[in-house]
Amino acid sequence: MFKGLFQTKKKTPKAELALDLTDIDLNNVPKHIAIIMDGNGRWAKAQGKVRTFGHQAGAETLKTIVRAADKLGVKVISAYAFSTENWKRPVTEVNFIMELLSRYLTSEIEEFNENNVQVRFIGSREGLPEIVKEKMDNAIEATKNNTGIILNLAINYGGQAEILQAVKDIAAKIEAGSLNVEDITNDVFENHLYTKGLPAPDLLIRPGGDLRISNFLLWQIAYAEIWTTDVYWPDFSPEHLLQAVSAYQGRERRFGGLVNKK
Numbered sequence: 001m002f003k004g005l006f007q008t009k010k011k012t013p014k015a016e017l018a019l020d021l022t023d024i025d026l027n028n029v030p031k032h033i034a035i036i037m038d039g040n041g042r043w044a045k046a047q048g049k050v051r052t053f054g055h056q057a058g059a060e061t062l063k064t065i066v067r068a069a070d071k072l073g074v075k076v077i078s079a080y081a082f083s084t085e086n087w088k089r090p091v092t093e094v095n096f097i098m099e100l101l102s103r104y105l106t107s108e109i110e111e112f113n114e115n116n117v118q119v120r121f122i123g124s125r126e127g128l129p130e131i132v133k134e135k136m137d138n139a140i141e142a143t144k145n146n147t148g149i150i151l152n153l154a155i156n157y158g159g160q161a162e163i164l165q166a167v168k169d170i171a172a173k174i175e176a177g178s179l180n181v182e183d184i185t186n187d188v189f190e191n192h193l194y195t196k197g198l199p200a201p202d203l204l205i206r207p208g209g210d211l212r213i214s215n216f217l218l219w220q221i222a223y224a225e226i227w228t229t230d231v232y233w234p235d236f237s238p239e240h241l242l243q244a245v246s247a248y249q250g251r252e253r254r255f256g257g258l259v260n261k262k
């Protein structure tokens with residue numbers, strides 16, 4: 001059914017990605033960038049096309065942005081692909097996204113390996129189609145030895161669900177006697193989140209013009225710098241990424257403290 005769309009997928013040769021890094025301080029690149037990939041549907045509608053067309057285009061954008069981020073020296077990209085609330089959408093759209101994910105995770109393995117990209121996932125596996133779970137396992141296994149940028153894909157992800165799950169796991173350990181209440185520190189809590197082992201995002205990017213978090217990485221973005229643009233995700237280019245990083249580099253991160261302690 002979606003064959004035509006997927007057949008038009010073309011591989012972008014690496015050489016096409018020329019980045020102008022004049023405005024970028026390569027010693028102050030965010031280690032972890034979180035992206036709320038929003039605006040796919042509106043992008044498609046604006047061209048008189050169906051919403052799913054925008055999701056297809058958005059998947060292509062992600063590839064380009066991961067490569068650009070890697071070139072910049074970013075270590076982790078967390079990309080919000082499907083939220084725990086996105087099940088509320090029409091079943092045809094949900095099915096299309098699931099199909100797209102499973103195709104993406106098949107067709108991109110070679111490129112991930114060529115570019116040393118390690119794929120990980122955050123979110124709940126509950127409710128995901130078997131085929132998607134299979135492709136996720138396969139992508140993890142196929143890229144686990146890659147040592148380059150980590151592509152952390154948020155699928156059936158919700159920040160509240162993640163926190164609730166951590167609370168339940170911790171409560172169960174307390175009940176079983178393997179953990180004491182007084183030993184619950186930030187580190188212990190973070191070790192119960194899906195993002196265990198990853199640094200917190202330094203920069204959160206939201207394209208699509210909406211100024212909200214939409215349940216993404218609620219705990220982890222405590223001190224992330226936020227950068228938004230009206231540009232829809234399918235139109236988001238490496239130049240926009242550079243704009244975001246450049247803006248990030250102009251920010252003063254205080255973490256509640258003072259920078260000039262006079």
Ligand code: IPE
Pocket residue numbers: 037038039040041042043081082083086097208
């Ligand atoms: C983001 O784009 C992708 C998903 C949520 C799956 P949208 O589908 O939300 O596009 P808009 O925001 O309606 O334009």
Ligand code: IPE
Pocket residue numbers: 036037038039080081082083086210212214
């Ligand atoms: C956030 O976008 C989720 C993803 C990008 C996957 P939404 O389009 O679902 O968020 P809202 O509904 O505008 O808050």
Ligand code: MG
Pocket residue numbers: 038039040208
């Ligand atoms: Mg949206």
